[in-house]
Amino acid sequence: MKRRIYWLLPDPASARRAMHDLVQARVDTAHIHFAAAEGMDMTGLHAANAWQTSDxxxxxxxxxxxxxxxxxxxxxxxxxxxxxxxxxxxxxxxxxxxxxxxxxxxxxxxxxxISIPSPRLARFEGAIGRGQILLMVDLPPARVQAIEALLRTAHPEARFEGEERLVPALP
Missing domain, CATH: 1.10.287 (Helix Hairpins)
Incomplete structure (x- = not known):
C-alpha cells in the first residue's frame, strides 16, 4: 500500500521545479501526478490521468x-x-x-x-479553477515524511493539503 500526499502549487513554474526536485529525490515519475485547469500549459509535468481524476x-x-x-x-x-x-x-x-x-x-x-470527477479531488476544484496546480505523489509510508520535508523546505510557496492512507499500489 502507498500513501498519497497532496500539495497545491501556485503556478506551472513552481510545479516544474517541484517535479524536478521529486525526480532528484528518486521519486518515480509514474507516482507523480499534476492536475490543473483545462488549457493550462503542463509541459514538463506528468499530468494526472483518468485513474487519478475520475471515479x-x-x-x-x-x-x-x-x-x-x-x-x-x-x-x-x-x-x-x-x-x-x-x-x-x-x-x-x-x-x-x-x-x-x-x-x-x-x-x-x-x-x-470515467466522465465523473473523482470525489477525492472535489475539495481542490476551486483552487484549480483559480489557476493553482494540484500535485499528488504516491509514496511508500517510509518516504512520506522525507518528501514532505523536502517540499516544505524547497517550496515555501506550496501548500500542503493532506495525506491519504491506503492508496492501492497500482495503478
Missing part, C-alpha cells in the same frame, strides 16, 4: 458487484427453469451468466465513471 475505479467495482449479482440471479433462474438438455439444472449456464453480468456491469459502469 472510474469505484464505478467499475460497483458495476462488477451489481452486474455479477444480476447475472447470478438471471443465471439461477435460467438454470432452474429453462434447462437446455433434460430436466437437470444447467449450473454452467448460471456461472457463465454471473461472469458475463459482472463483466458487462464493470464495463458499462466504468464508461460512466
Amino acid at each position: 472510474v475505479v469505484h464505478a467499475a467495482g460497483s458495476g462488477l458487484v451489481i452486474g455479477g449479482g444480476v447475472g447470478t440471479a438471471v443465471g439461477l433462474v435460467t438454470a432452474l427453469l429453462f434447462p437446455l438438455a433434460g430436466e437437470a439444472p444447467e449450473w454452467g449456464t448460471a456461472a457463465l451468466l454471473a461472469v458475463l453480468g459482472g463483466l458487462i456491469g464493470a464495463w458499462s459502469a466504468s464508461m460512466i465513471g
